[in-house]
Every structure is written in structure tokens, then in C-alpha cells.
Amino acid sequence: MKIIVAGFAKTGTKSLAAALRLLGYDVYDLLEHAWYHENEWKKMLYYGGNVEDFQRMYQKVDVVMDAPIYFFWEEIHRAFPDAKIILTIRDEDSWFESFSTQVKQDNSDTWLKIMKTFSPTGFRYHRFFASFERVIHGYETNVWWPWKKSVPNEMVMKRNFRQHNDYVASNAPKNQLLIFRIDDGWEPLCKFLGKELPKVRFPHKNKNGTFHKEAIADKHLLMKRMQLETNFFLFFVLALGLAIAVCSKPGMLMVKILLHEF
Numbered sequence: 001m002k003i004i005v006a007g008f009a010k011t012g013t014k015s016l017a018a019a020l021r022l023l024g025y026d027v028y029d030l031l032e033h034a035w036y037h038e039n040e041w042k043k044m045l046y047y048g049g050n051v052e053d054f055q056r057m058y059q060k061v062d063v064v065m066d067a068p069i070y071f072f073w074e075e076i077h078r079a080f081p082d083a084k085i086i087l088t089i090r091d092e093d094s095w096f097e098s099f100s101t102q103v104k105q106d107n108s109d110t111w112l113k114i115m116k117t118f119s120p121t122g123f124r125y126h127r128f129f130a131s132f133e134r135v136i137h138g139y140e141t142n143v144w145w146p147w148k149k150s151v152p153n154e155m156v157m158k159r160n161f162r163q164h165n166d167y168v169a170s171n172a173p174k175n176q177l178l179i180f181r182i183d184d185g186w187e188p189l190c191k192f193l194g195k196e197l198p199k200v201r202f203p204h205k206n207k208n209g210t211f212h213k214e215a216i217a218d219k220h221l222l223m224k225r226m227q228l229e230t231n232f233f234l235f236f237v238l239a240l241g242l243a244i245a246v247c248s249k250p251g252m253l254m255v256k257i258l259l260h261e262f
Contacts, residue, residue: 001063003062003083003085004064004080004086005070006069007088007089008161008165009070011088011089013066017063017205020063022200026060026061026062028063030067033067033069033128035220035221042131044072046131051075051079054072067132067136083176085176086178086180087168087179087180089180089181092158096152105211105212106141106212109212109213114230118230119225119227119229121225121229138153139151139157182204185202
């Protein structure tokens, strides 16, 4: 483990993840936590864990970030005391607005709801996602029914955001901590990590809450599996419906008419 990103989601973490990958790091972001360690995190969120759990999960990973990592950054650092810590920050009002935009995007994404409903992988991903939102941010996520919307609690979330950032800044080892705004770009990040400045622009990802759409477009393993399972389920339902229709009396009559015509 080389880097622990302790900043909340929607502080530019997807852009930072892309930047760290460009610098050559193996990064475990939200989807990797769900794909590789869903069961371990389910246990951790509800029953707790220990240093050995984190060492087993992330021994061969360079960077961990996003939920649920930032909630357990201190415990993870005990497991990997030499790791550097990056605290991504932004203005709390713009942060909550960005977080709310992400939630609204997920609320209105019909295909995402279908995948989380009819794909076993999607259903497990929703449970994982709902678990850390409930434990960390204190609100329920609803993805299936159009009349039920996930609504973050602004007062509670902003308070948690302030307390979290203050706690990390006060308690992380100063010689291992970088407090980073995405607008700062490559220079402070590369200086902190001892890397040369890349000759490309700093990435800008997940603009306007497009995280899941970007993950689908990038063909992430978890999203590919969700799409495949959903397509299989819909094809099965369609085939079953056609079979029932054909085997009904009107359907059999139509088949006979078509056979007679040909």
C-alpha cells in the first residue's frame, strides 16, 4: 500500500483516481471495492474488522480511495503505516450540491435501476452501495421504485463532511499528508509523490454525476457483468413471452396461417 485517499466522495476522487493511474499506480476505487471485497466490506461495515483484514485485502494494491475507504482511513493506515495520505477537499456547499447531483442522476437512471434489479451482480452492488451510505452518510438509497427517491440529509452530511476533514487534517501524520484540491493540478501531487510532471492535462472525471455512465462506457468488469446478466434476463423473459404467445390458441392459429401461406 502506497497511498490512502481519505477525502470524501465528490471531492474530485474520480479525477484523482484517473491521475494516479496515469502516474502508474494500481488504484482500487469504489467499483473495485465492490467487485473484489464485497463480502469483507459487508462484515466490516456492520461488525467491524481489524488490521489483519485490511492487510489481507489490500496488501498488493498501491492506492485505495472513495467509499468506504475514507471512513476507515485511520484503521487502514495502522495496517499500512508507511502509506501516504491524500485528503481531497472542496467547499462544503459545492460538495453537497455535487453529491446531490450524483444522487439525482442515479435516481433518474432507468437502465441502472433495471440492472440493479434484475442482475444478481447489480443487486449485490446495490446492497453494498446502500450499506455504506447508511453507515457512513446516514441516509437510505432507493433505486427500484420511481416514486421513492434517495434524499441526502444536507445538515447531517455537511456536519459529517466538516468533522471528517478536520479530523484527518489534525490526526494524520503531517509528513505523510497532502491536503489537495483537484484544481491544484499535477504539481503539488507529483511533488508529494516524487513523480515527474506528466505532459497531459489533469483528468476531469464524473462531471455532473456521470460516474456510472462513465464506468459503463469504460467497460468496467462489474458493469460488464451487470449488463450481461441483465441482457440475459431480458432475453429470457422475451423468449418465454413469445413461447407462451405462440403456444396459446391465437398463437397456434397464427402459426398455422403462416405455414399455410408458405
